[in-house]
Amino acid sequence: MMTATRTQQEIEQDVANIDRTLSTISETRSSLQHFIRTIKKNPNGPTYIHQFSEGLNKIKRDLNRQSVEVENLKVALEYAQQVAQVNAFDWPAIKEIMNKETTNNEGQVDTQVETKKETGNTVKTEVDRLYSELSSIVLEKHQTGSSKDHDNVPIDFITSHFSQWMNSNKHQHHHISGKFLEQEQSITTGSTCCLQISVHKVLTATMDLEYHYPSDSLIIHRYEIKGPKENKPFWKESKYNVFQKITLIAARAFEDMTLLSAREALLGLLDWLSSYHHLFTAPCHRCQKRLQYDSPQYKHLPPVIRTWVQRKNATDIPITSTTVTTPLSSPTKNEPTTDHQGITGLPYHIRCFNTTV
Incomplete structure (x- = not known):
């Protein structure tokens, strides 16, 4: 039994919210790719640690926003599930179409598995090393010999x-x-x-x-x-x-x-x-x-x-x-x-x- 109905305007807004959530997922993926490129740079660069920290924070913000958006899609998804239960959708045909799309992408996915594993190992190793460095970067302010910019902080x-x-x-x-x-x-x-x-x-x-x-x-x-x-x-x-x-x-x-x-x-x-x-x-x-x-x-x-x-x-x-x-x-x-x-x-x-x- 359907617990509530939604107007055409509400359904259109639901679709827009779902599209926005998918966009957020894409942004999160882009942030992760940018972060991977960052950690592969020369770790001795003067801005490396700050870029690393900003990259992690960007991924965290994207994931937080994604969790909020997904949380607020529950009402729309529950309604969609109720509609699906009371209507005779041709699920086998829908499933067949989805399987064809998945099959077309399987070859490309398989060729990327090893690369992703290697990238994951690289990220883990670099994160462990940088966290070790970041844990020791908190320094007491030098009383003498510090640069002019650092004195002004x-x-x-x-x-x-x-x-x-x-x-x-x-x-x-x-x-x-x-x-x-x-x-x-x-x-x-x-x-x-x-x-x-x-x-x-x-x-x-x-x-x-x-x-x-x-x-x-x-x-x-x-x-x-x-x-x-x-x-x-x-x-x-x-x-x-x-x-x-x-x-x-x-x-x-x-x-x-x-x-x-x-x-x-x-x-x-x-x-x-x-x-x-x-x-x-x-x-x-x-x-x-x-x-x-x-x-x-x-x-x-x-x-x-x-x-x-x-x-x-x-x-x-x-x-x-x-x-x-x-x-x-x-x-x-x-x-x-x-x-x-x-x-x-x-x-x-x-x-x-x-x-x-």
């Missing part, structure tokens, strides 16, 4: 801006606390640290951050978002659906924020996390409800989206609920007539946000 960029943010508008940040699990350390291109942000009785976010001085950018190497009293290893996801969903949303949020300058990215990140202080109490900006059914996996959730500010010239803004950007919505009877562009922290259910873009 601030060694406490993240620490100082975090302190300034905490001291500004204290009445707004009273529900936020933060501590450095690893103090900020100077490296050849800037500084690194591990920062933990706690939103009182709501969530805890832990992030490995790097300030890259030459490009004036903030790099988020890894992060986790969990419940305030939840104990788990860094690499495991939260046991709570709401924080699993926010973690997926954070993948796109952080990708957008790190396109800004380092200072704007850091302050935007702190403002965005701070806006979750009323996660369980604030109603959705559109439907004015506190709970909404999300999916069979996540059940009912509060408004897990919080909008964030993007750079003004950003043009690549996909129109799906997975790409959680600051929405421009058409006013409704329950929603004030306001331009939301540039506003940080507006709460939305995912389905409600999807109807505003």
Whole structure:
């Protein structure tokens, strides 16, 4: 029995979302190929380690975006499965066509197997070697004999801006606390640290951050978002659906924020996390409800989206609920007539946000 129907417009949007996801998969493949070419270059080059790090981060961002897009295709795919069950599709004929397409490509795939194995071994060997080098690249700042450029690199960029943010508008940040699990350390291109942000009785976010001085950018190497009293290893996801969903949303949020300058990215990140202080109490900006059914996996959730500010010239803004950007919505009877562009922290259910873009 079909649980829901979808309009022609929704089906067309589903097709567009599937096409976008396939495009993301293609981009991920291209990123991997570029990364492979990078690691085959001369490892003694002056920018080799930075290119290696950027390549890994690009692949990670692509995979995060891909996971978010795939997650939000579930409703469309479930509907497609229901339609297939109630209609007499000629599956043998469809399968035969697919088998022919696969057979035509088998020869080409077979000739590439050995090359891919060799490439995989090369990548693994190079990753192991570079991680060994990267683990020893954190150096104390030389007091003498350093170059002029290195002397100008601030060694406490993240620490100082975090302190300034905490001291500004204290009445707004009273529900936020933060501590450095690893103090900020100077490296050849800037500084690194591990920062933990706690939103009182709501969530805890832990992030490995790097300030890259030459490009004036903030790099988020890894992060986790969990419940305030939840104990788990860094690499495991939260046991709570709401924080699993926010973690997926954070993948796109952080990708957008790190396109800004380092200072704007850091302050935007702190403002965005701070806006979750009323996660369980604030109603959705559109439907004015506190709970909404999300999916069979996540059940009912509060408004897990919080909008964030993007750079003004950003043009690549996909129109799906997975790409959680600051929405421009058409006013409704329950929603004030306001331009939301540039506003940080507006709460939305995912389905409600999807109807505003």
